[in-house]
Amino acid sequence: MTTARIGLRRTGASLATGPMLDFQLARGRARDAVREPLDEGRLIAELAGLSDPVLTVSSAAEDRQRYLMRPDLGRRLAPGAEATLAPHKDGYDVVFVITAGLSARAVQAHARPVIACLLPALRADHWRVAPLVIVRYGRVAVGDAIATTLLAACVAVLIGERPGLSAPDSMGAYLTWQPRADTTDADRNCISNIRPEGIGYNDAAFKLAHMLRAMRARRLSGVQLKDGSDRLLLDR
């Protein structure tokens, strides 16, 4: 039913040893997930059939420690990134950006299956999809500059979420219509908890396609756009 920690055994009033050790293991896994690096080579190889090329750029954060300490650096592109992106500047309907965020293992496992479900649906609708972009040490807002540089109408950032004690591998997808320098988080839509035990790959791709189409139809994203895909499922 749930992985919530309910009905835990007691000794006296306090927690029994078993569930206490489980808690400490989960906490250790969450900490590991935050520090774990993304295996970019493996991810690029796995994405090869879905996008040609797969572009790799860095944020302004030079290493993982600085990335964790300085959120502002993770939102900006490194000086060399523009040169990598510029040759592909071509006007797209959407660009997908993948970055480890706070859980590399989340995107390592879940980014490819979700994109593999989603791309055929978008291409069938004649969406022009930009080359996939992997960002080292990126935060959500780093996708704004990428969309601007590539001339993409909207950006979908797939990012590892801050690990919880029940899920060290949860992926979030943040969607932003026509990001600009003054875009705020209120202008974004988020689909959270993407993982097999949460929102599965097919459901996540369905929701993403639904939201992207709604964004394009209404030419906006953020608090004015609601995820109506559950209603759609009920009506079918």
Next chain:
Amino acid sequence: MDMLLALLVAAGVNFVMGVPGADDIMLGYQSTSFHDALVMRDLFGRRPAPEFEAWLGRQGLMDAANRIRPSSMPGRFRALLPA
């Protein structure tokens, strides 16, 4: 977290968060658990708020010695669970 909670209770705090197993599963936060609250009551000889204490007694969750559910689950709760 245990030390902070003990200090707060010693200082007379009258409200702490309770989430199952100290794990806020929706937000991915850690907090203080229901177990923690019980331990603090034991350690510091504190009692629930009077209305809450009366309710715990009526529900069969606390016995005359102020121990929380020392033995089996109260019958009215067991009836709600699947067999």
